[in-house]
Amino acid sequence: EAQVTQNPRYLITVTGKKLTVTCSQNMNHEYMSWYRQDPGLGLRQIYYSMNVEVTDKGDVPEGYKVSRKEKRNFPLILESPSPNQTSLYFCASSLRGFNYGYTFGSGTRLTVV
């Protein structure tokens, strides 16, 4: 089944403890992206990647890192999480480009205390 898989689905962590949210897609998509979703703010893009080793900042990149060493994987790294990063995170991928529509993962609900 074609899908974007995120792990974990739920995570509670403490301030300052480094964490990684994994994202993997099995559709051979070149384009991948991370979003965060917050009440009243909608979806905001954190980082995106247009191919292996090609990444760029989205609208809200502060406090996050990404890497794209393989086509299928696009992990999101929080080096020193803070409570304002408590959010619902989505990974998404696209075959033709971001403007052609996404396939989204099921989301990761992160709570930083």
Added chain:
Amino acid sequence: AQSVTQPDIHITVSEGASLELRCNYSYGATPYLFWYVQSPGQGLQLLLKYFSGDTLVQGIKGFEAEFKRSQSSFNLRKPSVHWSDAAEYFCAVGDPSGGSYIPTFGRGTSLIVHP
């Protein structure tokens, strides 16, 4: 830069009634247009998309949307709503010119379905 507005934060309908969710965009030409649905606890799923051609677009789950250039709108419709349609709906706009790589999402409309 493109922008998109979903004027209704919440919409409440009775099961079996018809539905129309509004989406207005701002863009200099004809954009790419999308509707996504987010069921509780799930990621977003693409319902339908418009790139060009026929302005009435059919999607999954019995939804359709109509592109109206004169009104800069791309409203989502369904003739008879089912309780399982209760979800958050997002309209999104993409830039065909390549001026922006990133689509813009509306803030969403929450659909409540009464039995």
